[in-house]
Amino acid sequence: MRLELRQKQKQILTEKMIQSVEILQMTSQELKEYVNEVMLENPVVELDEHVKENTGTESIEERQQQTSAEEQYHYLTQRQSDDDDISNLKNKWNVDPNDEETLQDYLWSQLLWKEYSDRDEKILKFILDSLDDRGYLTDTVEDIVDSVGETKEHIIQLIEEVRTLEPAGVAAMNLQQCLQLQLQRRGELDHNMEKLVTECLPLLGENKIPQIAKKMKLSIDEILVMCERLKTLSPKPGGSFSNRQQMKYIIPDVIVVKFKEYYDILLNDWMYADISISPYYSQMQKNNSSQEVKDYLEQKIKQANWVKQSIEQRNTTLLKVARAIVVHQKDFFEHGSAYLKPYRLADAAEEIGIHESTVSRAVNKKYLQCSQGIFPLSYFFVRGMQENAEQSGAAIKGMIRELIRQENKKKPYSDAVITKLLNEKGIQISRRTVAKYRDQEGIPGASGRKDWKQDSVV
Known part of the structure; x- marks a missing residue:
């Protein structure tokens, strides 16, 4: 058995030091929540709002700095006040003003003007719920048939009903079909445009215009004109509507x-x-x-x-x-x-x-x-x-x-x-x-x- 004497240097972080490090890492929003928690837990703590008096003796530069700071203060406090008002409104009336109209809401509002059986209403709601944020149908016809227990022909009929709604291109199965539906709605789906959409989108995505012109036996200028028409279409017809998951705003520190x-x-x-x-x-x-x-x-x-x-x-x-x-x-x-x-x-x-x-x-x-x-x-x-x-x-x-x-x-x-x-x-x-x-x-x-x-x- 052998005994050894070794010297080691250790740094032991106290509870205060750990707390200081944690505060250093906090964002402004996290610090706001932390300060409020401290006030609730510690009875001797009082919270003072930021107020800076204008003594009239500041230099031009100092006044500029104070003005910019006051503008930022106004923006942030106004935003905080708005958030509080929204929270109160939600609690009082059970309404959340942040809930913007979703694509599903907009489509359903158009369907309300038509008469459907209770059975078809449930199927239509199922179809609308199957749309992703782009407005594309994520379930196949067979999946919907299996889920609702209806005939394939009837499901296709109801999907086509949804495709007649605004925005054009909604309920498409893929990008090609989405563009076709929009061109069809405009009356612009001729033979060349259909071939461009169905056969040449990968080449178009790589900007290989000469190869597309050769494949379609058209000039580069003709292909470019067709491409300009495609640019006026929306590849994501549902993209302009509110996402089901609310956006989170970044608050700068x-x-x-x-x-x-x-x-x-x-x-x-x-x-x-x-x-x-x-x-x-x-x-x-x-x-x-x-x-x-x-x-x-x-x-x-x-x-x-x-x-x-x-x-x-x-x-x-x-x-x-x-x-x-x-x-x-x-x-x-x-x-x-x-x-x-x-x-x-x-x-x-x-x-x-x-x-x-x-x-x-x-x-x-x-x-x-x-x-x-x-x-x-x-x-x-x-x-x-x-x-x-x-x-x-x-x-x-x-x-x-x-x-x-x-x-x-x-x-x-x-x-x-x-x-x-x-x-x-x-x-x-x-x-x-x-x-x-x-x-x-x-x-x-x-x-x-x-x-x-x-x-x-x-």
Whole structure:
């Protein structure tokens, strides 16, 4: 038996430290819910709304910043008020104003004008429920026959009844049939259009216009005219209606406002109220004769102060990270995704003077709103973010989209050229990865993006 003496260094996180880390990772919405929970659990906590008095002594720049902050406050508080009103309306009248008309509702409202037996009404409702968000019929005729126990001929008759409704193309089995129904409704389904839709859609999706012209024995100009007619059709007739799953809005945690000579960075702290200590309980803690009460209140006051301090630290860190992003990615805020520069978490950590893991927690699940749109904070860290490679990929995808948007459509960039352009910007990426990202974004290859009309006019 052998005894050894070893020295180990351990870092033990206290409950307060864990709480501080958790608060740092919270989004504005999560922090709002957390602050409300703290108020309910801790009797000494009071919540103060954000109010900033105008002293009249601010500089022009300070007034501009205050104005932008007040506008953001008005927007957010108004939105919160609207949400509360909607919630009250739903509770009082059992009506949800967020429930927009679905495709099924719209179709059923058209069927109500006609007389159907109770049996047919149930079958029609079954057919409507079988439509997906695009407006396509997801069940086959045989599936519906098996489900409702009706003859095939009668089911086909009722499906055709649904296909006479608006929007045109609804209840189609696939894309080809959807386009055919719309062309038929317009009286434009001639032999050539039917052949284009039924036999050439895969080639059309790849923009292989010369091959289509050869197959159909027509000129490129004639095919292009037919393609323009197809572009006026809707491949998803049900797409303009409300989805059955309600959309969730992203609430930005940081707002970047562009002024003439500088950028103003606003923290979305209007979402949650400030924490303060109740003077009543503070006085009670000092003067109460019961030591047990004094100890209890002292503990609660310390807890509230620590939460307040952690929130302030979280906001300070988030602002520092946002400022570092704006400084480093200024070209992005000026011109868009194609000008995004390589940036690592370690770079930001070194500039701010904090640990890299702290930066990672600060940007986790948080969003930045600017004139270019709303982006995850991690979007701006193009490299060195292995723990969130998906967001790094999203940033590069944005750059690829921007390069393709600016290309000459007569001579679109190949994947090799895009790779070279990204490499010149400092983004080390392979051609295979570029092709993968392009496919994931639903962007066709160079031949699929080529504008054949320019060549045909020459």
